[in-house]
Amino acid sequence: MGLTIGVKIGDVVDIAEYWIAVLSVDSRSSATLIASDGEKATISTAYETEMAPGVWVRLCPDPARARLRLKFVAPRHIPITRRPGPVAEPAD
Secondary structure (H helix, E strand, O other): OOEEEEEOOOOEEEEOOEEEEEEEEEEOOEEEEEEOOOOEEEEEOOOOEEEEOOEEEEEEEOOOOOOEEEEEEOOOOOOEEEOOOOOOOOOO
16 A cells, blocks of 8 residues: 655655655646656656655546645655645735
8 A cells, every 4th residue: 555645736745865846747647756866757657656765656647636646655664745835924
């Protein structure tokens, strides 16, 4: 069983001491990510891609929303978290 996290373009996910960010959505079945080392990778619904040591990522499209879902397969001891978005400034 894997961990599934909803993301959109620009979102960052921390994986232990690494991070990945969503650069673009190329189609309903593929997207491009960038990793903390500057490496870009195309992920898809067809196969898993190793984005950090021992951490595999697959795209799970969510047709009901404008977001994507990334499915992570990793050992349970590796922390995987989505970074919180920017906090909205209070209106004056």
